């Protein structure tokens with residue numbers, strides 16, 4: 001788990017004058033799940049496109065499995081599997097016909113391909129629907145076949161570009177479990193997402209990307225250290241209780257660094273939950289605000305992003 | 316390398332032929348239009364599978380006073396043939412020929428004066444002279460209907476002749492064997508003649524054929540040989556019209572794959588741009604070959620159409636599919652969206668059809684169209700198919716094959732240049 005399978009060096013891509021990916025350098029180690037976490041337009045897909053040799057970097061380079069993306073695209077392509085953000089399948093073919101075609105494109109054939117198709121169909125739990133046309137699938141099922149195509153040839157490195165975007169929570173759960181299984185099987189994955197929870201749940205290490213720049217990189221622990229010893233207190237109030245006045249009230253409580261009022265709840269950044277909570281309860285009682293429940297949250301990646309950019313991860 | 320091109324091509328073929336709308340356009344539409352053109356030109360006159368022709372307008376001019384003329388004339392009005400023919404009895408040859416020119420009649424049957432007498436043995440000597448010919452004027456625009464009339468007349472005279480010749484042989488043999496005296500001949504001959512007439516002209520005795528029928532083609536109508544079936548023009552014309560549809564679909568699918576990300580996804584596998592474009596091109600070509608091939612087999616069965624030299628037909632299919640694919644690739648190279656490709660393709664499809672005379676029929680001869688038509692694959696292939704259907708050999712279609720090759724090569728080169736420019740700017 002120590003040696004990198006992917007190393008990027010000052011990877012940069014411009015579209016005209018616009019810098020979509022700006023001087024990005026990081027490594028992905030064999031056997032780890034590495035997440036690129038960033039909001040819409042951060043440059044995640046552009047990075048993946050360069051790493052899968054679809055677009056050339058304006059400057060910089062990357063080595064995958066020892067092959068340069070600039071110098072030896074074919075070596076790179078042999079090592080990677082790609083699950084694109086936009087589902088890329090032939091709608092009027094069945095899942096099995098799709099897998100058969102994509103398998104051949106990846107250089108597989110014959111019995112080995114046949115066996116492998118059945119394996120990945122099991123893996124994404126679509127064996128019983130394998131002979132239905134993809135156009136008849138639900139969004140979640142399409143996402144799963146989209147993933148299956150990327151897994152077919154057992155790539156050394158799998159790129160998954162926002163594989164859960166736009167699907168229901170249940171399908172999303174299924175896909176996250178699949179990715180966990182992949183890690184258990186020893187697959188190396190470069191995973192992009194704008195969901196903090198996904199990055200937290202899945203990844204060994206996270207790179208936070210914003211406006212094309214890699215602004216932080218490390219394990220979740222390392223990253224949360226960046227925001228100091230902060231914790232969050234989430235006070236659930238009655239519905240309809242919101243507004244600046246509420247926010248102000250709690251901002252003045254001892255030990256509270258920052259107060260944010262949302263609909264029916266207030267999130268307080270605190271140095272220590274245990275010391276700040278009594279003060280908050282006192283203030284609530286004095287103002288006839290009923291606290292229904294309290295969550296104490298360890299520092300998370302959302303907080304890290306907020307801390308680094310001053311913006312929320314989701315717009 | 317080749318394997319991937321083939322895989323991409325077969326994938327496209329599968330997608331295209333699984334699309335019901337596409338199959339309707341590629342196969343059903345040309346067949347229906349061929350059928351329609353068949354009606355318009357009078358090649359068929361029925362519900363269209365070509366097997367149940369009915370109400371063929373035929374004019375019978377019976378100048379004969381005797382029984383055989385009457386029998387032949389009545390044959391067309393016989394209850395068994397009632398629905399097959401719509402018979403008009405006429406006396407005026409000029410009027411009947413005019414009816415043919417006006418496409419009111421499929422054929423005119425003229426039974427000459429003295430037809431029966433020429434068949435009957437001379438009552439005095441028993442000798443039989445050659446029968447007078449029954450003339451059939453056929454309408455070249457309705458070759459199938461006219462053919463039916465001709466075959467009825469031929470059948471009738473064949474039977475009569477067989478009977479007469481048999482009778483003659485019989486009488487001669489009887490004389491030779493001294494079974495009858497020469498002075499008994501008239502009575503025997505009359506008896507035989509009677510038998511001939513009642514049996515409708517057949518005596519079941521072996522006989523030879525005598526040329527009693529001469530077929531004429533009315534010279535005033537279009538200068539096509541009587542044997543040329545307009546369907547042999549319209550069937551390839553419609554196939555070629557819709558070949559342009561198929562290559563347009565190929566062009567569209569290139570742009571669709573680019574837009575929907577499947578092309579990019581292929582390029583993340585160890586597959587090169589030229590393999591992808593090669594596969595798409597070959598898929599389009601294959602689709603065209605399969606389409607035209609199926610149409611040719613289909614029309615050969617449905618319309619009993621003889622396409623001519625199988626080798627020549629195969630070569631033409633391959634070469635015209637290549638040239639049309641060239642146009643398809645050019646469309647893909649210049650169009651920005653699948654919708655644009657469809658619009659350009661449809662426009663070219665109609666333009667090419669008009670320039671190649673597809674809708675005008677085999678006899679159209681407009682110099683303007685002949686010159687402009689040369690840029691269309693349709694014209695060259697159409698000329699080739701017509702040549703083959705009229706009995707031409709592979710050697711006769713070499714010029715067409717050369718023209719189609721040049722067209723294919725030029726278009727591919729242009730398409731590749733445009734494509735590679737686009738690729739460079741997009742990367």
Ligand SMILES: Nc1ncnc2c1ncn2[C@@H]1O[C@H](COP(=O)(O)OP(=O)(O)OP(=O)(O)O)[C@@H](O)[C@H]1O
Pocket residue numbers: 015018020038039040041042043044045046047085162194
């Ligand atoms: N071909 C292109 N031409 C011009 N600009 C582009 C192109 N591709 C991407 N961009 C721009 O580059 C920036 C990064 O885009 P990218 O798709 O990499 O973001 P992302 O992180 O994948 O976002 P999302 O979460 O929405 O998928 C965006 O501002 C985008 O508009």
Ligand SMILES: [Mg+2]
Pocket residue numbers: 044045046085161162
């Ligand atoms: Mg993206």
